[in-house]
Amino acid sequence: xxxxxxxxxxxxxxxxxxxxxxxxxxxxxxxxxxxxxxxxxxxxxxxxxxxxxxxxxxxxxxxxxxxxxxxxxxxxxxxxxxxxxxxxxxxxxxxxxxxxxxxxxxxxxxxxxxxxxxxxxxxxxxxxxxxxxxxxxxxxxxxxxxxxxxxxxxxxxxxxxxxxxxxxxxxxxxxxxxxxxxxxxxxxxxxxxxxxxxxxxxxxxxxxxxxxxxxxxxxxxxxxxxxxxxxxxxxxxxxxxxxxxxxxxxxxxxxxxxxxxxxxx
Numbered sequence: 001x002x003x004x005x006x007x008x009x010x011x012x013x014x015x016x017x018x019x020x021x022x023x024x025x026x027x028x029x030x031x032x033x034x035x036x037x038x039x040x041x042x043x044x045x046x047x048x049x050x051x052x053x054x055x056x057x058x059x060x061x062x063x064x065x066x067x068x069x070x071x072x073x074x075x076x077x078x079x080x081x082x083x084x085x086x087x088x089x090x091x092x093x094x095x096x097x098x099x100x101x102x103x104x105x106x107x108x109x110x111x112x113x114x115x116x117x118x119x120x121x122x123x124x125x126x127x128x129x130x131x132x133x134x135x136x137x138x139x140x141x142x143x144x145x146x147x148x149x150x151x152x153x154x155x156x157x158x159x160x161x162x163x164x165x166x167x168x169x170x171x172x173x174x175x176x177x178x179x180x181x182x183x184x185x186x187x188x189x190x191x192x193x194x195x196x197x198x199x200x201x202x203x204x205x206x207x208x209x210x211x212x213x214x215x216x217x218x219x220x221x222x223x224x225x226x227x228x229x230x231x232x233x234x235x236x237x238x239x240x241x242x243x244x245x246x247x248x249x250x251x252x253x254x255x256x257x258x259x260x261x262x263x264x265x
Contacts, residue, residue, distance in 0.1 A: 018101040022208070026106050030167035031209035034102075038150060038204040042093045046152050046229050049087040050118050053080045071186065077129075081117035082248060090116075094231055095252055095260035099148065102208055106146040107235045109256040114145050114234040115247045120227045121160045121220035131165070131190035134211040134232065136178035140241050144175075145234035149199075149207040152227035156200055157218060159226040162207055163196035165214040170194065175212055190214050 017037040025032040038046070057080055061067060067074035084090040093099070094113060103111035119129075134147050155161035167173045170190075178187035196216065199207045209215060211232070220226045237249040252260045 014097050016097070016101045018098070018105050023105040026208065026210070028168055030173065030213035031164050031207070033199060033201060034206040034208065035201055036204045037098060037206045038093075040204075042096065042098075043152070043204045045089045045093055046150060047227070049084075049090050050120065050152060050227050050229070052087055053083050053118055054078055054120065056080075056083070056086065075122050077122065078120040079117055080120075082115065084116050091260075095258065098206075099231065099233070100253060100258050102148055102206065103146065103233050103253055104256065106208065106210070107144075107233060109253060110235050111233045111253040112235075112237060113231065113248050113250040113252055113260075114238060115230075115232040117230050118227065119149075119217075119230055120225060121217075123220065123223050123225050129217040130181065130186045130188040131196075131214050131216045132178060132187050133175060133189055133214055135175040136187050136189045138175075138238070138246065141175065142238050143235055145211045145232055145238070147209050147211060148231045148233070149209070150229045150231070151199075151201050151203050151205045151207070152229055153224070154201075154203050155205070155226070155228075156222075157198050158220075159222045159224065160218040160220040161201070161226075162199045162228070163216050163218070164199060164207070164209060165190065165194060165196045167210070167213055170214060172214070173212060 017034050022032040022034060057069065057072065057078060058074065061069060061074055070079065072078045072080065084094060094116065100111075135142065135144060149162055153159070176189050178189040180187050196214070201207065233252060238246045240246060250260065252258065
Protein backbone atom coordinates (compact mmCIF):
# COMPACT_ATOMS: atom_id res chain seq x y z
CA UNK A 1 0.00 0.00 0.00
CA UNK A 2 1.17 3.63 -0.44
CA UNK A 3 3.21 5.02 2.43
CA UNK A 4 1.74 8.52 2.38
CA UNK A 5 -0.83 10.73 0.76
CA UNK A 6 -0.16 14.44 0.63
CA UNK A 7 -0.13 17.50 -1.60
CA UNK A 8 2.16 18.53 -4.42
CA UNK A 9 3.45 22.09 -4.53
CA UNK A 10 0.99 22.75 -7.38
CA UNK A 11 -1.90 21.83 -5.09
CA UNK A 12 -2.73 18.52 -6.80
CA UNK A 13 -3.30 15.49 -4.60
CA UNK A 14 -0.27 13.23 -4.34
CA UNK A 15 -0.49 9.50 -3.74
CA UNK A 16 2.89 7.91 -3.11
CA UNK A 17 4.08 5.25 -5.58
CA UNK A 18 6.47 3.92 -2.90
CA UNK A 19 4.94 0.88 -1.21
CA UNK A 20 5.62 -1.46 1.68
CA UNK A 21 6.70 -4.04 -0.90
CA UNK A 22 9.40 -1.62 -2.07
CA UNK A 23 10.51 -1.15 1.54
CA UNK A 24 10.77 -4.91 2.10
CA UNK A 25 12.70 -5.49 -1.14
CA UNK A 26 15.18 -2.78 -0.19
CA UNK A 27 15.74 -4.41 3.19
CA UNK A 28 16.10 -7.88 1.66
CA UNK A 29 18.00 -7.15 -1.56
CA UNK A 30 19.34 -3.60 -1.32
CA UNK A 31 17.31 -2.17 -4.22
CA UNK A 32 13.93 -1.71 -5.88
CA UNK A 33 12.35 -0.16 -8.97
CA UNK A 34 9.38 2.23 -8.93
CA UNK A 35 8.16 2.52 -12.52
CA UNK A 36 6.80 5.86 -13.78
CA UNK A 37 7.05 7.33 -10.28
CA UNK A 38 8.05 10.84 -11.44
CA UNK A 39 5.21 13.06 -12.59
CA UNK A 40 5.39 14.85 -15.96
CA UNK A 41 6.04 18.28 -14.41
CA UNK A 42 9.10 17.08 -12.49
CA UNK A 43 10.33 14.95 -15.39
CA UNK A 44 10.40 18.05 -17.59
CA UNK A 45 12.34 19.90 -14.88
CA UNK A 46 14.95 17.11 -14.91
CA UNK A 47 15.27 17.26 -18.71
CA UNK A 48 15.59 21.04 -18.90
CA UNK A 49 18.11 21.11 -16.04
CA UNK A 50 20.26 18.49 -17.77
CA UNK A 51 20.53 20.62 -20.91
CA UNK A 52 21.44 23.67 -18.84
CA UNK A 53 24.16 21.88 -16.87
CA UNK A 54 25.76 20.20 -19.89
CA UNK A 55 26.05 23.62 -21.54
CA UNK A 56 27.66 24.92 -18.36
CA UNK A 57 30.16 22.04 -18.26
CA UNK A 58 31.13 22.66 -21.87
CA UNK A 59 31.89 26.27 -21.02
CA UNK A 60 34.08 25.11 -18.12
CA UNK A 61 35.93 22.63 -20.35
CA UNK A 62 36.52 25.42 -22.86
CA UNK A 63 37.85 27.66 -20.10
CA UNK A 64 40.25 24.95 -18.93
CA UNK A 65 41.24 23.92 -22.45
CA UNK A 66 40.28 20.28 -21.94
CA UNK A 67 37.72 17.70 -22.98
CA UNK A 68 37.97 15.77 -19.72
CA UNK A 69 36.96 16.84 -16.20
CA UNK A 70 37.23 14.12 -13.56
CA UNK A 71 35.21 11.22 -15.07
CA UNK A 72 33.31 13.38 -17.57
CA UNK A 73 34.40 13.19 -21.21
CA UNK A 74 33.09 15.69 -23.76
CA UNK A 75 30.70 14.08 -26.21
CA UNK A 76 30.97 10.67 -24.54
CA UNK A 77 29.67 10.78 -20.97
CA UNK A 78 28.95 13.41 -18.35
CA UNK A 79 28.94 13.21 -14.58
CA UNK A 80 27.78 16.64 -13.44
CA UNK A 81 27.88 16.70 -9.67
CA UNK A 82 26.58 19.02 -6.96
CA UNK A 83 25.28 21.65 -9.38
CA UNK A 84 21.58 21.58 -8.46
CA UNK A 85 21.74 25.09 -7.01
CA UNK A 86 22.46 26.38 -10.53
CA UNK A 87 18.95 25.27 -11.52
CA UNK A 88 16.62 26.27 -8.66
CA UNK A 89 13.67 24.33 -10.07
CA UNK A 90 15.51 21.07 -9.29
CA UNK A 91 14.77 21.69 -5.63
CA UNK A 92 11.11 20.84 -6.27
CA UNK A 93 12.18 17.31 -7.18
CA UNK A 94 15.13 16.82 -4.81
CA UNK A 95 13.18 17.81 -1.71
CA UNK A 96 9.68 16.88 -2.86
CA UNK A 97 7.16 14.35 -1.59
CA UNK A 98 8.46 11.52 -3.76
CA UNK A 99 12.05 11.73 -2.52
CA UNK A 100 10.81 12.07 1.05
CA UNK A 101 8.89 8.81 0.67
CA UNK A 102 11.92 7.06 -0.85
CA UNK A 103 14.03 8.14 2.12
CA UNK A 104 11.41 6.99 4.64
CA UNK A 105 11.27 3.58 2.95
CA UNK A 106 15.06 3.12 2.90
CA UNK A 107 17.07 5.10 5.44
CA UNK A 108 14.31 6.21 7.81
CA UNK A 109 12.87 9.38 9.25
CA UNK A 110 16.08 11.44 9.15
CA UNK A 111 17.69 12.32 5.84
CA UNK A 112 20.25 14.73 4.40
CA UNK A 113 20.97 15.38 0.74
CA UNK A 114 24.47 13.93 0.39
CA UNK A 115 25.14 14.19 -3.34
CA UNK A 116 23.49 14.81 -6.67
CA UNK A 117 24.64 14.36 -10.24
CA UNK A 118 23.56 13.88 -13.82
CA UNK A 119 24.91 10.74 -15.47
CA UNK A 120 24.65 11.13 -19.24
CA UNK A 121 25.79 8.87 -22.09
CA UNK A 122 26.00 10.56 -25.47
CA UNK A 123 24.46 8.98 -28.57
CA UNK A 124 26.57 6.11 -29.94
CA UNK A 125 29.51 7.17 -27.79
CA UNK A 126 28.56 6.87 -24.13
CA UNK A 127 31.13 4.64 -22.44
CA UNK A 128 30.59 1.84 -19.95
CA UNK A 129 30.78 2.29 -16.19
CA UNK A 130 32.32 -0.53 -14.19
CA UNK A 131 30.94 -2.57 -11.30
CA UNK A 132 31.14 -0.51 -8.13
CA UNK A 133 29.46 0.42 -4.89
CA UNK A 134 28.81 4.11 -4.40
CA UNK A 135 30.37 3.65 -0.97
CA UNK A 136 33.50 2.50 -2.79
CA UNK A 137 34.16 6.12 -3.72
CA UNK A 138 34.73 6.92 -0.02
CA UNK A 139 37.95 5.67 1.52
CA UNK A 140 36.62 5.08 5.03
CA UNK A 141 33.79 3.26 6.77
CA UNK A 142 30.47 5.11 7.00
CA UNK A 143 26.77 4.39 7.41
CA UNK A 144 25.24 3.29 4.09
CA UNK A 145 23.19 5.87 2.25
CA UNK A 146 20.58 5.54 -0.50
CA UNK A 147 21.01 6.29 -4.20
CA UNK A 148 17.97 7.28 -6.27
CA UNK A 149 18.70 6.79 -9.99
CA UNK A 150 16.00 8.55 -11.98
CA UNK A 151 15.43 7.58 -15.61
CA UNK A 152 15.18 10.88 -17.48
CA UNK A 153 14.83 8.90 -20.74
CA UNK A 154 13.49 5.43 -21.49
CA UNK A 155 16.18 2.99 -20.38
CA UNK A 156 17.19 -0.05 -22.41
CA UNK A 157 20.12 -2.42 -22.62
CA UNK A 158 21.01 -0.81 -25.93
CA UNK A 159 21.31 2.72 -24.51
CA UNK A 160 23.34 1.70 -21.48
CA UNK A 161 20.92 1.34 -18.62
CA UNK A 162 21.99 0.51 -15.06
CA UNK A 163 22.56 -3.10 -14.01
CA UNK A 164 22.17 -4.16 -10.39
CA UNK A 165 23.69 -6.98 -8.33
CA UNK A 166 21.18 -7.47 -5.48
CA UNK A 167 22.84 -7.87 -2.11
CA UNK A 168 20.80 -11.04 -1.57
CA UNK A 169 22.19 -12.47 -4.82
CA UNK A 170 25.82 -11.46 -4.36
CA UNK A 171 25.96 -11.92 -0.60
CA UNK A 172 27.89 -8.69 0.02
CA UNK A 173 26.20 -6.10 2.24
CA UNK A 174 29.17 -4.02 3.35
CA UNK A 175 31.62 -1.67 1.65
CA UNK A 176 34.62 -3.30 -0.02
CA UNK A 177 37.86 -1.77 -1.24
CA UNK A 178 37.86 -0.64 -4.88
CA UNK A 179 40.65 -0.35 -7.45
CA UNK A 180 40.92 2.79 -9.58
CA UNK A 181 41.10 2.38 -13.36
CA UNK A 182 43.75 4.92 -14.40
CA UNK A 183 42.39 5.21 -17.93
CA UNK A 184 38.73 5.93 -17.16
CA UNK A 185 38.93 7.16 -13.56
CA UNK A 186 36.36 4.53 -12.54
CA UNK A 187 36.65 2.66 -9.28
CA UNK A 188 35.99 -1.07 -9.62
CA UNK A 189 34.97 -3.34 -6.78
CA UNK A 190 33.64 -6.50 -8.42
CA UNK A 191 35.43 -8.65 -11.00
CA UNK A 192 33.18 -11.71 -10.98
CA UNK A 193 31.05 -13.23 -13.75
CA UNK A 194 27.54 -12.48 -12.46
CA UNK A 195 25.95 -10.21 -15.11
CA UNK A 196 23.44 -8.69 -12.72
CA UNK A 197 19.92 -7.51 -13.53
CA UNK A 198 19.22 -4.75 -16.09
CA UNK A 199 16.90 -1.88 -15.19
CA UNK A 200 14.85 -1.71 -18.40
CA UNK A 201 12.36 0.98 -17.43
CA UNK A 202 10.39 3.85 -18.99
CA UNK A 203 11.29 7.48 -18.44
CA UNK A 204 10.15 8.76 -15.07
CA UNK A 205 11.05 5.54 -13.26
CA UNK A 206 13.26 5.26 -10.19
CA UNK A 207 15.96 2.67 -9.56
CA UNK A 208 16.66 2.87 -5.84
CA UNK A 209 19.61 1.09 -4.25
CA UNK A 210 21.87 1.14 -1.21
CA UNK A 211 25.33 2.66 -1.42
CA UNK A 212 26.73 -0.85 -0.78
CA UNK A 213 24.77 -2.45 -3.66
CA UNK A 214 26.95 -3.14 -6.69
CA UNK A 215 25.85 -1.64 -9.99
CA UNK A 216 27.25 -0.83 -13.41
CA UNK A 217 26.03 0.52 -16.74
CA UNK A 218 26.58 -0.38 -20.37
CA UNK A 219 27.52 1.56 -23.47
CA UNK A 220 24.96 3.66 -25.33
CA UNK A 221 24.81 2.16 -28.82
CA UNK A 222 21.69 4.07 -29.92
CA UNK A 223 21.36 7.36 -31.81
CA UNK A 224 19.87 9.19 -28.81
CA UNK A 225 21.34 10.59 -25.60
CA UNK A 226 20.69 8.59 -22.42
CA UNK A 227 20.17 10.71 -19.32
CA UNK A 228 19.81 9.77 -15.66
CA UNK A 229 19.67 12.01 -12.60
CA UNK A 230 21.06 10.67 -9.36
CA UNK A 231 20.32 11.95 -5.89
CA UNK A 232 21.79 10.41 -2.75
CA UNK A 233 20.51 10.78 0.78
CA UNK A 234 22.25 9.87 4.01
CA UNK A 235 20.74 9.32 7.48
CA UNK A 236 23.22 11.79 8.95
CA UNK A 237 26.20 13.92 8.02
CA UNK A 238 29.07 11.93 6.53
CA UNK A 239 32.48 13.00 7.81
CA UNK A 240 35.97 11.69 7.23
CA UNK A 241 37.96 10.14 10.09
CA UNK A 242 39.54 13.59 10.61
CA UNK A 243 36.12 15.19 10.92
CA UNK A 244 35.97 16.80 7.48
CA UNK A 245 32.46 17.07 6.06
CA UNK A 246 32.16 15.04 2.84
CA UNK A 247 30.09 16.41 -0.04
CA UNK A 248 26.73 17.85 1.00
CA UNK A 249 24.82 17.72 4.26
CA UNK A 250 21.64 19.58 3.41
CA UNK A 251 18.89 18.79 5.96
CA UNK A 252 15.86 17.19 4.34
CA UNK A 253 13.89 15.06 6.83
CA UNK A 254 14.08 15.59 10.57
CA UNK A 255 12.07 13.02 12.52
CA UNK A 256 9.91 12.54 9.43
CA UNK A 257 9.27 16.27 8.87
CA UNK A 258 10.39 17.81 5.57
CA UNK A 259 12.51 20.66 6.89
CA UNK A 260 13.87 21.52 3.44
CA UNK A 261 10.40 22.44 2.27
CA UNK A 262 9.79 24.42 5.46
CA UNK A 263 12.90 26.49 4.80
CA UNK A 264 12.01 27.11 1.15
CA UNK A 265 8.25 27.15 0.58
